[in-house]
Amino acid sequence: MNRSDALIEIDGIRKSFGDFQVLKGISLSVQKGEAVCIIGPSGSGKSTILRCINGLIPIDEGFIRVGDHRVHEMKNEKQMRPLRHQVAMVFQQYNLFPHRTALENIMMAPVQVLGHDRAEVEARARALLKKVRLSEKAGSYPGQLSGGQQQRVAIARALAMHPEVILFDEVTAALDPETVKEVLLTIRELVEDGLTCILVTHEMKFAREVSHRVCFTDRGLIVESAPPVELFDNPQDPRTREFLGQVL
């Protein structure tokens, strides 16, 4: 039934917002445990790809499979819920729930959506806070945390759902340079733990060090896809060369 043994399989997806075609036929497959970085200029459709994978944005055309879920066939939120349990997402603006503390933010979805036991979830949430080095901030509200701390809580919140895949959408873009490091360190540990990650990022150095594969997108297409050493040191496509020439 599945076309390949990849965990995530995307084939020929197209998406338009009004007259503007953001994705013009994106194909990508991701193996279990793989960390894939998507780089490219602003407006090239990077974030849209992530949002198509977990169904936040419906696609116009194409095929998306995550595990056993055929995302392109899902019509409503209810059908997407099992998918959302499997795929977590971390956002550029953290998007924590402002009326709940850090600990509650992590516990909410496992208790309220998955129906897990509250005490068990709390233990899990505290362990995750420890993992992201924020144990002492359990009782703080998002408004009392720095950007980097909020982002690490958001990562812990994603992990609490026990996802198979985490989508990272420019998670360091809103942070100041010192705090970027602590967030990247957290992500690096997840990749080393073998969690499947797809990261949209502008951190070229990080993409190079952490990912198994880098995809360069431009104007709605994946122009080039290769292991980081190849893509950064020996880019094949002139557009990749031009982009890397500007950012490196």
Add this chain to the structure above:
Amino acid sequence: MFGLDYSWLADSAYQQWLLMGVLNTLKLAAISSIAAMLIGMLGALGLTLRLFWLDALIELFVEVFRNTPPLLQMLFAYFTLSTLGLKVTDPSTGLSVPLLSAFACASIALSLFGGALAIEAFRSGIDTMPRSIIEAARSLGYGRWARFWRIEAPIAARICLPSLTNILTNLFKTTSQASVITVPELMYYAGQIYNDTFRTLEVMLLVLVIYVALVSILTFAMARLEAFMAFPGYGKGH
């Protein structure tokens, strides 16, 4: 003092009237405030469903009851509805009497008027919800209802609380207009007393103080609620 004569206040009949007036004012305000909140919540909830005809219906309701004077609404409810046939025959006297009492008419009119304003207040709270928060909730697998009750509503409630305070204080003061359709609330008894005693200035001064005191209790309670519900980064939170 200042030539003011409050000797009538010693009369137990007038004391009784004032007390009854205050109680009826509180009763009318409480009933219409609670009903207005419920209407506001239901209306705003209805608007989140984004159904074309329901939206049109709720917006029509808001336009009608927000854009007409509450006094007119009460007069309409009191005189027109009974003329239109909302009457019952009193079994003891055999006379035809209006189905709705003056108090009921005033309660209904004020509830609908306050409800129309409350719908707009709640809607503004829900509409200003950052889209990113909704996206986060969806990505965590929240369904529509769970998302609304667990995330959107608690945040929206905090955002719209100040405008809600405004609506409730206005509604409280508007109860005084119910005296026109003979609801025996504070303003009504005030009229009775100065018609009796001709001490118009004295009676009005006292009524003014009573209204200030009652509304202050309300605004104080709402301010406490706002402080209690505040969370860091929003409104009164630190």
